[in-house]
Amino acid sequence: MSYNPNPPHGGARPGDSSMAQNFNSMLQRSLQEQGQPEPVAEAPGAPPQAIGYGGVYNATPPPQQLTPNALGGARGPPPQQILPVDLPPQAFLTSSMLLDMVDKKVDVLLRDEKEYIGILRSYDQFANLVLTECTERIAARNPEATSDPTVPKWLICDVKLPGVMTIRGENVTICATVDLDREDSPKGVVFTPEKEVRALAAAQRADKKELDARKAKALKQAGIEPGFGMQA
Missing domain, CATH: 3.30.429 (Macrophage Migration Inhibitory Factor)
Incomplete structure (x- = not known):
């Protein structure tokens, strides 16, 4: 410079x-x-040279370390992909799915087979959920169920929970929105008093625990390590 x-016009x-x-x-x-x-x-009349901005624009690229490949040649490392720093929430799978569920009624099923229904108010990048107006749904298999599709296979009851419910994301198995037009008459279930459902569910859990213990013992005798939830 x-x-x-x-001057471009006029004399000196x-x-x-x-x-x-x-x-x-x-x-x-x-x-x-x-x-x-x-x-x-x-030189007078020549176009001006480009202005150097310095920094990353004029920085010298790092030397490439050549590594021999399988055919005996040399090849440099692939170029590093540069991603933008600020990504929208839709760029993450968990966030993009939960974003449409905020302020809607959802049904959350946990790994220990517990089920909660409430309004999703907030979440984070670890899928930790915050529910309000939450109820716990207790379900038990109907002992009178047959192959007849008209007989409900499950007995359920909803227990109202006070306050705000926080659910750890790693315990969530399923999280889905509730169909408000069909929530009062769900298919394949029948609402039963809480005391009856709790007693039936506790008995079924005890039977399942005993069955898993027998399976784990048989597997251990055969030289196979028992799976998750089984007691040796």
Whole structure:
């Protein structure tokens, strides 16, 4: 960058030559103090050189380390993909799915077979859920169920929970919205008093625990380690 003593229009004015020399000398001194190379004087009428922005734009790329491949040649590492820092919530699978469920009624099934129904108010990147107006749904298999599809296979009851329910994301198995038009008459179940459902569910859990213990013992005798939930 230098000062052009000849203006594009009109003739030279008195004092322009000394002004251009003073300007060029000041510019050279300032660049030398900053450790930058001296500018190259441009010829009159030539297009100006591109302005260097410094930083990452003029940085020297790191040397590539060549690694031999299977055929004996040399190949540099693949270029590193640069992603934007600020990504929208839709870029993450969990966030994009939960984003449409906020302020809606959801049904959450946990790994220990517990079920909660409430309004999803908030969540985070670990899928930790915050529910309000939450109820716990207790279910038990109907002992009178047959192959007849008209006989419900499950007995259920809803227990109202006070306050706000926080569910750890790693315990969630299923989280889905509730169909408000069909929630009062779910298919394949019948609402039963809480005391009866709790007693039936406790008996079925005890039977399942005993069955799993017998399976685990048989597997251990055969030299197989029992699976998750089984007691040796």
